[in-house]
Amino acid sequence: MSIGHTLLGLLESGPRHGYDLKRAFDEKFGHDRPLHYGQVYSTMSRLLKNGLVEVDGIEAGGGPERKRYAITEAGITDVARWLATPEKPEPYLQSTLYTKIVLALLTHREAGDILDTQRSEHLRSMRILTDRKRKGDLADQLICDHALFHLEADLRWLELTAARLEKLREAVTR
Amino acid sequence: MTIPAGSLLTAQDLRKAYGPTTALDGGEFSIHPGEVVAVMGPSGSGKSTLLHCLAGIVMPDSGTIMYNGREVTAMGDAERSALRRTEFGFVFQFGQLVPELTCVENVALPLRLNGSSRKEAERTALAWMERLEVDDLRKKRPGEVSGGQGQRVAVARSLVTNPRVVFADEPTGALDSFNGERVMELLTDAARSANAAVVLVTHEARVAAYSDREIVVRDGKSRDMERVV
Ligand SMILES: Nc1ncnc2c1ncn2[C@@H]1O[C@H](COP(=O)(O)OP(=O)(O)OP(=O)(O)O)[C@@H](O)[C@H]1O
Ligand SMILES: [Mg+2]
Numbered sequence: 001m002s003i004g005h006t007l008l009g010l011l012e013s014g015p016r017h018g019y020d021l022k023r024a025f026d027e028k029f030g031h032d033r034p035l036h037y038g039q040v041y042s043t044m045s046r047l048l049k050n051g052l053v054e055v056d057g058i059e060a061g062g063g064p065e066r067k068r069y070a071i072t073e074a075g076i077t078d079v080a081r082w083l084a085t086p087e088k089p090e091p092y093l094q095s096t097l098y099t100k101i102v103l104a105l106l107t108h109r110e111a112g113d114i115l116d117t118q119r120s121e122h123l124r125s126m127r128i129l130t131d132r133k134r135k136g137d138l139a140d141q142l143i144c145d146h147a148l149f150h151l152e153a154d155l156r157w158l159e160l161t162a163a164r165l166e167k168l169r170e171a172v173t174r
Numbered sequence: 175m176t177i178p179a180g181s182l183l184t185a186q187d188l189r190k191a192y193g194p195t196t197a198l199d200g201g202e203f204s205i206h207p208g209e210v211v212a213v214m215g216p217s218g219s220g221k222s223t224l225l226h227c228l229a230g231i232v233m234p235d236s237g238t239i240m241y242n243g244r245e246v247t248a249m250g251d252a253e254r255s256a257l258r259r260t261e262f263g264f265v266f267q268f269g270q271l272v273p274e275l276t277c278v279e280n281v282a283l284p285l286r287l288n289g290s291s292r293k294e295a296e297r298t299a300l301a302w303m304e305r306l307e308v309d310d311l312r313k314k315r316p317g318e319v320s321g322g323q324g325q326r327v328a329v330a331r332s333l334v335t336n337p338r339v340v341f342a343d344e345p346t347g348a349l350d351s352f353n354g355e356r357v358m359e360l361l362t363d364a365a366r367s368a369n370a371a372v373v374l375v376t377h378e379a380r381v382a383a384y385s386d387r388e389i390v391v392r393d394g395k396s397r398d399m400e401r402v403v
Contacts, residue, residue: 116390119214119379120399126383134359148380155379163216 002096003035004043005082008052008075009103015056015070018044028172029099044069052078079107083114086121089151101161105169115162122151122158178204181240182371183339185396188227188237190220197223198234201396203389207338208369210362212382215391221375222343224391228373229262229341230254242338259288263332263370265342265361270328271316278303278312281331288335302330306360322353329361333368340365343375351380358384 003025010016010024018040026034044067047053052075059066071079083100097118104111126148133144161168178184181204190198197220205211213221226232228239230246231254239246241261246254263284264270271280278299285295303309306326311319319327325345332340345361346354362384365372376382390397 112392116392116397116399119390120388123212123379123382123385123388126379127385130380130383148383152379159216159377 002082003039004047004052005079006099006103007040007043008047008071009079009083009107011053011069011071012076012079012107015068017059017066017068021069028102029095047075051075079103080109083109084117086118089122089125089154094154094157097158098161101165101168102172105165105172111165111169112162115158118158119155122155126151180206182207182242183228183373184238184240185224185228186238186240188224188234188239188396190223190227190232190234190394196394198227198237198396199394200237201391201398203396203398205339205371205373207371208366209387210365210372210374210385212385212388213373213375213391213396214377214382214388217377219391220394220396221391223394224396225341225343225373225375229264229339230257259284260335261338263335263337263340265325265328265332265340265345267344267347268321268324271324271331273316276313276315277308277319277327280316280327281334284331284335299330299334302334302364303327305364306330322349322357325349325353325357326360329357329364333364333370336368337370339371339373341373344377345374346376346378346381354378354381355384 006025006029007021010021016024018037021044022035022037022040044053048055048069052072053069054072055067056070057068059068083104087096097114100114101111104114129144129148129151133141133148136144183205184203186202187200188198189200199220213224215221223232227234230239230249234247237247241257246257249257271277272283275283278296281299281303282292282295285298286292290298300309300312303312306329308323308326308330311323311327316324316327329345332342340361342361346357349357358381362372372385374381374385382388387400390399
């Protein structure tokens with residue numbers, strides 16, 4: 001999962017301090033692995049260097065945690081591009097996809113589009129496997145079927161998520 | 175409207191309401207000869223309604239459907255019914271074979287309706303049944319065959335008139351995954367070798383994986399995913 005894009009996405013709703021960003025991240029995405037402060041600051045300084053965020057204000061007292069960051073136009077474009085690009089179909093995508101969907105809801109983008117685009121990408125892989133299965137021997141068929149069932153499981157989870165988007169929207173924007 | 179070169183079936187901005195319920199709410203796409211296109215989307219999103227409109231079974235409230243240079247949405251009932259009989263084939267989820275007829279008579283029925291002699295129609299029907307590996311069921315009635323066998327008989331019937339488009343609505347919905355995939359394999363192989371396009375409504379990704387591309391329907395709006403990505 002891309003921490004940089006996630007933090008950028010969280011900044012879209014308004015400028016935040018580093019510690020505030022960490023808290024928002026942990027609350028929404030960090031369930032069993034909260035971010036270290038060090039990760040937040042190294043990520044923010046990289047985003048700053050790349051012009052995706054800017055320093056919006058510094059509180060008295062000094063220290064890196066006192067900086068308030070705001071997303072730039074380039075940053076918003078970067079988040080949009082990340083959300084619109086499907087993930088490579090592979091097992092255990094759920095944390096990245098979940099993050100993308102929640103961010104889309106938080107930033108008032110069309111979460112359904114992420115699902116449709118990802119389904120398309122998964123189907124692309126599934127078509128290749130299906131074709132190999134049709135032309136292959138029994139061993140090929142069994143191996144391809146295993147991969148196909150796993151990709152299908154991802155998609156079924158995606159579809160269930162899509163069916164629950166309204167509930168999810170209520171939960172994350174609360 | 176602009177029709178992409180070489181397209182066989184084009185839908186533009188179809189809208190259909192049933193009382194207060196919006197079933198179709200726009201979108202546009204084209205289907206080319208010999209292409210297998212999956213129609214996907216949540217339950218109630220309008221997939222079956224879209225298929226019925228494309229096939230000239232249901233008239234949309236507005237929008238345009240073009241088939242091979244002819245405007246389906248401007249045709250009268252008789253013309254659309256002739257179009258369905260001669261150019262299209264149909265497979266549905268279940269309950270589509272006539273229970274009083276034998277399997278071979280069922281497969282031959284579309285040819286008989288188009289005026290072929292019984293002998294001629296049944297000979298062609300049997301060839302298709304062989305292709306779908308159900309010729310040994312020729313004398314049985316639909317009530318005496320399994321669901322998977324019945325679906326193969328239905329696929330044979332959908333192809334018997336050499337249609338240019340086969341419309342299939344959840345054709346594997348009642349089958350287990352092994353039989354469902356076998357039906358898909360046979361349907362798509364037969365359609366490809368006859369250069370027939372297939373419009374396949376399904377919610378199963380493994381079934382959709384037999385298609386060349388997909389159209390997604392959400393809240394009645396159709397999206398051609400090839401154009402998006
Ligand atoms: N003949 C009808 N009369 C009234 N409402 C209808 C009729 N046919 C469809 N609808 C409504 O139109 C909407 C779209 O229905 P449709 O059957 O096209 O959905 P679908 O995508 O095929 O769903 P499923 O996956 O469950 O088959 C639904 O809200 C449905 O209730
Ligand atoms: Mg339906």
